[in-house]
Structures are given as C-alpha cells and as structure tokens.
Amino acid sequence: MSSETSDKKPVVSEGKTSGGDQINLRVRDADGNEVQFRIKKHTPLRKLMDAYCTRKGVDLHSYRFLFDGNRINEDDTPEKLGMEDMDSIDAMLFQQGGW
Amino acid sequence: MFARRHSRRLRRFRRRALSRKKHRYRLRARILSGCQVVDRTAYAQELFYRGLPGSALMHPVTRFSCTSGDRHRTGQQCRHDARFPLKQRPEKSLRREYCAFALDIRQQRAHREPQAAHPAVTRATRHVHGQNLVQWAWSPSNRDRVLTYITDARIGLRGNDLQRLQHPNWLNDEVINAYLGLLNREYRQHGVYCFHSFFYTRLTSPSYCFAYVRRWTTRARFTIHRDALLLIPVNIAQRHWVLVAIDANRRELRCYDSMHSQDGWCVLPNLRHWLTDECIDKGVEDPWLLSDSWTLSLAHEHERIPRQTDGGSCGVFSLLFAEALAKNWSPARVPSPGKPAPLPLTSLRFQFAQRDIPELRKRLVMALLRQQSSLDAPEASVDRISR
Secondary structure, three states, rough: OOOOOOOOEEEEOOOOOOHEEEEEEEEEEOOEEEEEEEEEEOOOOOOHHHHHHHHOOOOOHHEEEEEEEEEEEOOOOOOOOOOOOOOEEEEEEEEEOOO | OOOHHHHHHHHHHHHHHHHHHHHHHEEEHHHHHHOOOOOHHHHHHHHHHOOOOOOHHHHHHHHHHOOOOOOOOOOOOOOOHHOOOOOOOOHHHHEEEEEEHHHHHHHHHHHHOOOOOOOOOOOHHOOOOOOOHHHHHOOHOOOEEEEEOOOOOOEEEEHHHHHOOOOOOOHHHHHHHHHHHHHHHHHHHHOOOOOHHHHHHHHHHOOOOOHHHHHHHHHHHOOOOOOEEEEEEEEEEOOOEEEEEEEOOOEEEEEEOOOOOOHHHHHHHHHHHHHHHHHHHHOOOHHHHOOOOOOEEEEOOOOOOOOOOOOOOOOHHHHHHHHHHHOOOOOOOOOOOOOOOOOHHHHHOOOOOOOHHHHHHHHEEEEEEHHHOOOOOOHHHHHHHHO
C-alpha cells in the first residue's frame, strides 16, 4: 500500500489555520492508493468527498466512503465520527451484480 | 342564428379547454417546483401515467421521456413504457383506494416505535403513501430523492437505487447493505450478524490484508462467539452476488450461490483465513473456534437451494437466503423457548423459487420503505402490490 499519490491537498481554505482545529485524513481506495486531505473538525465531510471524486473525475455517487466499516454520510463531520489525526477513510467503488 | 350560436358555443368550449390546459400546466409546475399540492400523489401519478410530456422540459432533473426507446437510464432496460399506457389514468374510485391504503399504513406506523426521520429524506416523502407504494418508489420523478433512510446501515436509499429492484435489473450495494442493515436490527440479539458488502472487498483488495478491517468489528461492537451466525454478502468482480454464512456453532463456512457456480471457492479460503486472524487479534480463547476443523462448502452441492434462471436476480436471491437463514437461526446448544427444535443449516428449506422473484422484489421495496425486514406483507397490501 505504498502511497503513490500521497500529497497534501487543503480542502478548507488556508488563512485561519489554527493547529488544533484541523486534522489530516487519508483516503485510500481499493487498489491501495492513498490521498491525504486536511480538513477542519467541524467541516462536513461532503467537502472531502466532493474533492476526492473531482480528483478522480467521477460522479459523486459512485464512491462509498467508510470509516472503520461505518458509512459516512454527507453531513457528518470528523468530530461527530470521532476521527483523529491521520485516520484512514476507505473509498470503495459502487458494486453491482446480477448473475 | 344557428351558426352564430354554434360558433359561440365553440368559442366557449375552446376557452374552457384552454383554461383547463393552463390549470394542468400550473399544477405541473407547482408539483415540480416542490410546492405543496394537496393531492400530490394523485397528480404525480397522473403525470407519471401521462409520460411527463411537458414537464420534462420544465424540470432539469426529470429531463427524459418515459416513452419507448429510453433504455439508458440505469444502463438497464426501461420497463415503464409497456406497463403504463398513456391513456391509463387513476380514476376517482382508485384515488379513494389510495387514501384507504395510506390510512392502513399510518395505523401500522402508530404501533411501531417512532423513528427519527433523517433530514435527507425529503418532506414530500413523508406525505406520500398514496396508491401503490412500490410504483410510487419506482416513478421517475423520485430518481434523485432520498426515499428512505436505514439508520442501522446509515444509508439513504434514492429512487435510483430502488429502481434496481424492478424485475430484471441488477442490484447494487446500497440495496443489499440497506436490507442487511434491517436484518441486523431484527436478528442481532439472536446472535446473527450481517456484514456489509464492502467487508470482503476491503479485506481482499488489492490482496488479503487483515489490518484493513481489524477495527471494523470493534467499531460495530461485535465479538465472535460460539453461537454466532455471520452473514457476509460478497460481490464477485462487479457481476455476481453470493452470500457466505459462517456458522460458528457447527464450524461451517457455507457459500450460497444462486447460479450454483464454483465462484465460492475463491471466497471461502479468504474468509477462513480472516476468521483465524480475527480470533487471534481479539483474544478469543474458545478452543471450539480456534480449532482447525472448520468445513468449507458450497451450499448447492449439499442441499437443494433455489436456482436462478434469469440474468439479473442473484442479489435478490442472496438477500432472500440471508433472510431465511437469519430467521431460522437457532444455535444447537441453546434452544430458545419460542422456537421449534434447532435445525442445522443443511435441513433448512428455502421457500421460494425463480417464479416468485418478481413478487419478492416488490416485497423488498415495501420492506425497505417500511423499514421492517419482514417480507410477509399483510394480505390486504399484497393485493395492492400485485395489481
């Protein structure tokens, strides 16, 4: 799981950067690639999801985001889910099947 | 004289026709702009039956027609055209029936504990119980709306996802996980625990790695024990759904595959591996679980299980397997007073077949909308569903 695209991308605009308010979150997909995001604790994770999907160039609804196996909804915040610095989020592609 | 009167009548008639048309358009505009309309369902239904000719232009979300030739909606076939001829309109008597049905549902709700509605569920949703709930859920105007929020799985199901339950369509992870969430709520206290479909994917991609899912069971407050039944839906290569049942009581891993294929053999060894890792990691000391003598098997090689003959229902079969297994689960050591003598997994009979699937798909929609895992709909509403 070497992070080939592990660069920092600020989701929240810099300017009011206070050290304790922001955390780094790693988003990894099924192939083991990781992308790191910095986000404020009170910002809805919708922003992170949007940024990730835009980066991947896919529709917003094609990835499901999980934190320790629990689904992340758009209006959840890192604080609400009890996320800590450098925690990992799983971005899983939608699944389907018929036969 | 006659000609004048005649032309006057004609003019009057035209004027009335025009104003009726305006009225209809105004209604349409009001419905689509999200304002309150008193009899929202009936009119939405009417629009739906009419194939949304004018409204499709008015509203960006519903910009597609429901006439034949529209087969690209979910990448699958559009089934509306054949089923809903444009001339068919809900009559007054039928509307009265919708109201009776709505009342029926409201009464049923009163008996349940109140559920906090998720803010994502649109306001309209809570008001609509008209007519056939299933057709309403499948109507094109609901495609992008969150119709029901399953708290246990933390999933808001959109009309888009529920449309996957129309007969030949393939199921996606949302529907599978939402229904397993409902099963979890119902049967967790009996020792049944359903994982979601990303568990296996996360565990094995890019290659087997226990560390990825190590915290998942902790977070769900689940520890494996002797009387547990674990149900794991597995998606195979974005084309097939199977269900793996881990019966800790009899030390069995069984793969329920509606196609009766050999795909299960790729899945079972990984889960066996996970089981050992999980026991060691969580410090389980039960020698029964730590033993090496677990049996791995494909269900169709040992018992008669329903077989799929169409090209799209394996997800539905998996859900039905899960429901039957969870419902009939009773560990051998602790017979519960309310249930009959415990059955081993092998002697379970699945009481459905391919011919029941279209009906059971509708029942699944009902179950998801009502947030109850039971598929035995009361007689009255079955009649209405099957119409």
